[in-house]
Amino acid sequence: MGERSAAVGHPVDLEALVAAVRSADSSAALVSAARSLAASGEPAAAPVLVEVLGFNNPGAAVAAVDGLIRLQGAAVEPLLRLDPQNYGARAWAVRALAGIGDVRGLTLLVDALGSDVAASVRRAAAKGLGGLRLQHLEPSQRLDIQACCLEALLAATDDGEWVVRYAVAVALESLARGLDGGGESLQQPLLQGLRSLSAAAAGNPPVVQLRARLALAGLDPCAVEP
C-alpha cells in the first residue's frame, strides 16, 4: 500500500480497507482502520462506515462521520436504513446527515430535534435543519421544505438546553439567508423566533441572547434594540 504506484490512479483496495475494519482487534486499530476507509472516498464504503457508527467507539465514529460527510449523497441511503432502535449509531447518523445537508435527511433531523434525549444530538439536528442544500429544487418544493425546517426550529426555541437553543439561533440565521422572494411569509415568524431567543428571560444565558442578537443584526438591522 505504501508503494508510490498505488497512490497514483490505481483504485484503492476497498476490500482490504473493509477487512481491516472488520478484523480490528483493538480500539486503536479500529480507529485507524475507520480513518483509512473514510479517507478512501469510495461510495461503496458507505454501508461499512455506517456499521462503524454502531461499534461504540467514539474515535472510530468521528472518523466514519467525516468519511460519510465526504461521500455526500452516496451516504444518505445507508444512513437512512439504520435501525432506529440502534440508538448510539443513530446519534452519529444525525451528525452525518446534518453535515451532508441532503434533503432526504429532513424527516430524521426533524424527529431528532424534537425528541432525541441527548442535547448533543438535538444540537446537531438543529444545525442540520439550517443547512439543507435546497438550491437545485423547484421553488415551491423548496418553500415547503423551508417551512418544515422553520416549524421544527421554532418549536425548539424553548428547548431546555441552552446549547440546543444556541444551535437553533445559528440555524434560523442560515435558514433566513436561503429564503428568496417566495419565502417572505416565513420571514416574520423566523425573526420572531430569533427575537425570543435574544430575550433576557430566566434560564436563557447571555451567550444565547448574544448569538440571536448577532443573527438579527445581520438579517434585519431595524429589529435589534440598541
Next chain:
Amino acid sequence: MAGPSSTSSDVSPAVEQAGAPISEAEAIERLRQNEDPSQQYYGAWWLGRMRSQHPEAVPLLRLALRQRRPRDLGAGVEENAVARNAARALGKLAPLALEAVNDLLEVLEDPDDGLREAAARALGELRAEEAVEPICRRLASGPQQAGAQRPGTPRLMEPCEALLEALGDIGMASEPVLAVVEPFVDHERPLIRSAAARALLQLSGEERWGTVLVELLEHPQLQVRRAALMDLGAAGWRPALEPICRTLAENSLKLMALRGLVEQGSGEPGEPALLACMDELL
C-alpha cells in the same frame, strides 16, 4: 451513552422515578415527608435542577441538610445522600439560599468528606465570603497533608478540588488566600493542579495560571483535558480560544468552555471570534 434498552431490574427507586416529570408541588412534598429518603433525595435534586423559587424550598432543604449521620453504606440511599443533594440544590438557589450559608458552613466541618465537598461547592456558587476563612483552614496544611491520599481509598484527606474551586468562585483575592492555593499547582494529581490554576487565574488574572491550564489541554488523559476545558471556561480565559478548539475532547465540552469565555471573560479575542468558533463546533 446509555440507550433506552439499558434499564435493568435493579435500578434504585430514585433513578426509576427520575424518568417521570413531576411538578414543583410534588417535589416539595417528596422532600417534606421523611418516611422514604430516596424520595427526599429526588425532591432535593429536582428543586435545585429546576432552580425552584418556591418559598418552602430553602427551608426544607435546610432541614434536609441537618438530616445527617455517620455514613452507613449498607442502607440503600444513605441519609447523608439526602443532605448532600440538599447542599447541591442550595448552591443553585441564590439569592434565596443565602440564608442557608450558616448551615452550609456547619456542613463544611462534617466528618463526611463527601458532604464537605458538596457544601464547599454550594458555598462557592453562593459566593459566600464567610466561607473563605474556614476553607483556607482546611487547605492550609498543603498538598502533603490536606492533599494526601486517604489510606485505603482513592480520595484525598480533604475534597481539595471543590475547596479550591470554591475559593476561585468566591473571588476574594487576598495574599493569604493566594498563598494557600498556590502550592496545589504542584499537586501530584493533574485534576488538583487544574483546580488550583483555575482558582489562581480567577483570583489574580495572571497569565501564568492560564498557561498551566492550556498545557493541561494536551494531557494524555481525557478526564484531565475535560477538567481543564471546564476550568478555562469558569475563568473566562479568552487567550485559550485556539487551544480549546484544537483539544481532543467532545464538542459539547468545548462549547461549554467557549460559553464561559464569552460570559465570564473580556478582551481579545472578542465575541464575534468566539461565537464563530462555537458555530463551527455545533
